[in-house]
Amino acid sequence: MNTPVANSKEINELLARYGVKFGIYKNGSFHEQLFPFDAIPRIIPAADFAELEKGLIQRVDALNMFLRDVYSDKKIISDGVVPEDFVYSSTGFLQQCDGVLPPKGIYSHISGIDLVQAKDGVWYILEDNLRIPSGASYPLIARELCRMTSPDVFREAQVRDNRNYIALLRETMDYVNCGGINVILTPGRYNAAYFEHSYFAEKTGAALVQNSDLFVEDNILYLKDYQNGKTRVGAVYRRISDEYLDPLTFLPESLIGIPHIMDAYRAGNVALINAPGNGAADDKGIYYFVPKMIEYYLGEKAILQNAPTYLPFYENDRKYVLDNLEKLVIKDVSEAGGYGVVFGSDMTKEQLADWRKLISEQSRRFIAQEVIDFIDLPITDEQGNTTLHKADLRAFVLSGETTRVWCSGLTRFSRNVDSFVVNSSQGGGFKDTWVLSQE
């Protein structure tokens, strides 16, 4: 059969043709590179996905409830489930968003939840990305191209069509839209995920805009066109960080941003997707408390497990971490993109001692996790040889009128055989994720 693997070269050529790239800054200059695609899909059986779906919806619903709570009544804090220090000392908690209820009460409209599957088949949540998770466009366009090169495979295999992501995204934007058009706000051509921004704009019909295209008048956000006309904007799928949204609210020294956009947002005149301040819930330290949130808000046990995690902030955990550092992975809670992650097993005696000191001194800054021996997935190289690499899965959960899980996801694999780091910025590649429609 004419499988995607047999057509790997053709598919990668098509990805190049369609400009499927991501940007990276190296030594101070911008480089655009292709995101290596491996044609062997990750396959998730229908029953497994049904379980994942339930667990992801449960988790994202709880995270949205947590965000609503910490920015309003703060009951979870007063009830002692999450320590006050952990919320307010997080750089993701934004005082400026306190007391602001976003349109329809939704904070995380598009959630990217990173999971790994252990060798015993159990899925573990690695982290929640509730700010501006990216990556859905890659398996989306890869599927389109694989269907072009290997139609028979999709005729035979019972793979759920993942091309509904655009409809899900548009429905999510429309649901919270406060009147006006939808726009996708991009930092511009030299952002790492610019391909995705422009692709989603094209496919959803949203206008792709930059800061200078938008302005606020009487608490209403407008897009100005080239003739100085204005069109009201009802929803902004923003792909820039919170701190660069509005210089009058966040960084007064910032030269970018849209002055008064936060006023329009506070007045309920525009939806920001995702809501600013979501970092309060996807902080690596808060991750530890998500199963407790699920129990607290939903009265249910968490369906999906966290990787076993320790908070050096707590004395008992700190002792365990210091005693077992050589077998743990340490993560800096303020870092992302695979940065700030170190493995105890890679450290020399001196480095271990340095890290013990650092963790003791800055206990809130780090979390420690057991290293999960997650499954390796086969990757084919240019010569057709297959090697096994570590891979994770970013599942996309969209929250609008209901919470829905996209029946696909971004499977990322490590560049080197022995590496656990799968981030594209670290040279990793991606696979399509096939969810089977029946066993």
Added chain:
Amino acid sequence: MGTITRININNLFWLGRYTERVFITLNSFFRFSDKIIEQGGEFYEKYLENISVPNIYKNSDDFFDRYVFDENDPNSIYSNLLRALGNGIVLREEIKTPSLSYLQMAADKFKACRGTDKIRYDLLPVRDAIYAFWGSVDSNMTDFDALKIIHLGKAVEHVDMELRLSLPEEETLAGLQNLVKHVERYVGQSGCIINKVALSALKSALAAPEKLEQNRNALIADVEELIEVNFLETVAV
């Protein structure tokens, strides 16, 4: 008009200009490559003079390599193609992915041809991809006002290059007529600023075709000044 942003209009205009520049210089280069079979490579100096490109090349081999393929040579055909692609990349949602893919294909194919000993043959697919690009924007773009701006850039560049390359007068006059028509019909609604003095000069040239040759340099300046888009506070990519 829909929601064309101020930044986009500049990119639309320059997308039209750069794509047409590549197309015309490629065709012109093909003709030149054919001529040198008999006339010899040193003929390239005359070619550069015609197209107002400074002769920075060591010899004809260097010219054949760098003028065509060097992305760091701002006058090379390839660097102009990369500028067209750069403008296209920021316009994906306007011009649509299939149109952008033809520019990407043209750039990839172009790059892969460096070092070839049958340059005209190997670069043919680049020209095909540009033809396909034009067909694709006409078929796929849903905002006709945005499409008109691309065509305006194309029309400006077309006349500019025809004048510089001293192409047959009939062709140049036809291009000039097309440009004037385009400007009078569409530009008023496009948000571009028209230089009325330059427009008047171009219309006078059409009324007195016999003076085309003697006015060539002045007309090039008029074409360059005809449309003002830099008020948009952005620069071409």
